[in-house]
Amino acid sequence: MAKRILAVDDSKTMRDMVSFTLKKAGFEVAEAEDGKAALNVLGGGKFDLIITDLNMPNMDGISLIKNVRSGSSHRAVPILILTTESDGTKKADGKAAGATGWLVKPFSPDKLIELIQRVCP
């Protein structure tokens, strides 16, 4: 069975690109445009991986990660954060909140797939 991934980003462009890349690689992909929407989606099914942007309206990526990690349904699911920040602060914040790994935008499709293989059993 294909692995199910939830892609969370308020940018449609990013969601499209992530989604396209993942689907092409054989993953099943759901999308959410912010943290709140993501929690809703997570409430409706089981996912094997969450890829999330950090800066989003309504609920940002950090809050989403904290919510997921403190919840029950997906607390052991790998979470990759997408970030354009290369200075480390954002990564650190994400890590502190419970992110599994990070991916710096812009990324190549290959890099995305490689990272997923690194964190997704």
Add this chain to the structure above:
Amino acid sequence: MQPENQSVGTLGQGNLDGVSVGEHTQQFITFTLGNEEYGIDIMVVREIKGWTDTTMIPNAPAHVRGVINLRGVIVPIFDLRARFGVGLTVPTSMHVVIIVAAGSRTVGLLVDTVSDIISVDPKAIRPVPEMGLPTEDQYLEGLVAIEERMVTLVSLAGLFGMATAKRSFAPDMATTKAA
């Protein structure tokens, strides 16, 4: 969208429903205006319907017979007889409108009757003889002989000035000389 290319590409594929279609033949729908028989590339023909009353377009050239409602789309009807400069058609319910795709536009051609579908080897198409016709008569693509009949092939592109890229109907039409 050049109709010519389309037809070659599609029909070159081979036989269609057992109808013997040669390697490079082109199919034409033939229609009449008086005693003359004309052919038009089947690939541009969308449908054939009987004449219905049109709504006039103010101050349009004589060959523009107005517009009709074709399933919600406003389609202009051109009187080919008038376009060819041989008088106005007096349409009856027996007259026929050939709906064709002229580039991105859909237009109707008012003719007397639709008679046949013919397959033509492009090599058999002969050029229109030089008869001192004005250059705007370049909508005649060629002549072809079918069983003793002479069929004049009509080029939509020439008819609607598509050969010269995006030109609108009216100025092109307006150059037509009155009969």
Add this chain to the structure above:
Amino acid sequence: MMSEGEAYPLEQFRKTYFEECAELLDVLQANLELLAAGAGSEETLHAIFRAVHSIKGGAGAFGFSSLVAFSHVFESLLDALREQKVDATPDVTQLLLRASDALADIVNAARSERALPIDFASDILTGMEEALAGASGATAAASATSGIEPVAAHAAVKGERSYRVVFTPHTEMLQKANEPLLLVRQLRKLGGLTVDVDMSRLPAFEVLEPEAAYLSWTFVLETGAPQSAIHEVFEFVEDDCDLLIEPLQQAAEAVSAAPTANATEAAPAVAAAAEPSATVAPTPSQSIRVDVDKVDRLVNLVGELVITQAMLTEQGSLLPVDQYPAMIQGIEALAQSARELQESVMAIRAQPVKSVFARMPRVVRDLAATLGKEVKIVTSGEMTEIDKTVIEQLNDPLTHMIRNALDHGIESPDDRVAAGKPRQGTIHLSAAQRSGRIVIEVSDDGRGLNREKVLAKARDRGLVAPGVNPSEEEIDNLIFLPAFSTADVVSNISGRGVGMDVVKRNVQALGGRISVQSRFGAGSRFTMSLPLTLAVVDGMVVSVGKETFIVPLTAIIESLRPQPADINPVVGRGDVLALRGEYLPLTYLHSSFAIESAVTDPCQGIVIIVQTEGAGRIGVVVDELLGQQQVVVKSLEANYDAVDGISGATILGNGRVALILDVARLREIGDKPGMRMTKPARETTSEVREDMNHAA
């Protein structure tokens, strides 16, 4: 579910990206305005940051390097603001506004693949960098690499080397869903691997915490990859484990360098933003993104439905009610549902005017700076909704009106002070819905129209006949006449090639009207009234001979059947109708459009009084009025050409096409002697076209 073999549809992503950019730029602008007005909240700043951040993110993906570079500095400054390392002083907000304008330009340049001057917005960049430099050193410096990860140093390492890796995960690592097994797999990809597990810390089964980390691994890896590649494998877990990576041959050196892992990143555990509080900032409503083509198709289909329904109603009215009660009820119910469906579909196309209004502050800023004036713009009613097509075409007339107000309405600061006004002028831009139309007003507190000058000019140009004394309102509205384009008087935009006549033409093309009210010395107010949608028109169905036309209701002032005494021929001007002391020129539709067997005597037909462009009010003579009807506007141009005097077509209940009159143009057609039936139609066509070319 899965797609395969598709090429990466970069073009499509690009398209999405630029659509998104347009929205983000609007959000950016709107929130910056809030900030500048001192009405911003914490979330305002977050929204601004996110907009720039998203633009930058996408730009990187498409390799728009100058866009990345600019938005990176912009973003850094915004981040510093968020972190309160930089204060949002008026200077800084001005800078942000200018940066937002520049960002819009850079995005546009990227979209149209235009190159910008190398020093484009360099002053703004410098300004932002200086503002950043003033912040405390910890701020992400603008000189940081633009979001692109430093390429791992792939130093040419010849041959294989052996490394010892000692890896002891902490419990936190497992809680973050990092799986040691996956790391082992990853390491194995680098080369030959031997693994030794240390289970000495594993407690007795009864006290074992299932989610705690007890194991430790020691790997020996033989690889051609550089040491950095091994570090990369542990990139995500460095903070949550004890990690030692050492080349086996130089064990001694490596030991001293061992505890490097934890040193790289200090982790202030404070999350950047907790759940943002609900504030005034624009929050996206629940929405889906739909291709406009799909909506248009829906609009068309509903149009068809309405036409079919009208036809049924027409046929149904012929049925005897007592014999077909259910049928007639059904038809009535269908009419109701069709109308509601149509309204709902139209509502999909409706959008707030905000997107256009949001561009106006920039117009004001730019022009005010050029003219050396002090002007603020105040907007209201931005959430008023109007058809998307109308919105798209609103930008030009609105821009012209704003420029006009700034250029000719608002005085210089010194003049204003001398006139006892505040130095800073104000332009009000408002939108509201009134009785099925959208009313947009642009008002200023400037000098107003100088009626004496306007009237003198109009008389000079023969626009007002000697002896005629127009009302104040009529004088004001003279400025919309095409012939009124002069370079030296009030209210035209000198040197920009645009007069108010063009604005009026634009507005009328949208089925709208425009008028001006003014008080000399106190200001002017331009009022535009626009239809909610272009897709449906309330029309009067009229007949001329055998032909049927639609006259938009909005164009009709009144209609009447005149008495013979009211009609007077005027030499060279055709007939005029005397109406309450005024003389209105008559246009005979049958004559303008060469229609046979129509009523030729206005006293036997109907005269519809309409407002035209340029020729004031005129009477249009038709045979009779057939009734009012809402009609769905169809394009005549899709398969034919634009026809002068006709704005579109529609399909009536009987399935026949009826043309919709462009009454604003009728007089111009009617004025052409060549349009009479005395000449063959085809020759007049080309003649009119030539005339139009001359006019253009």
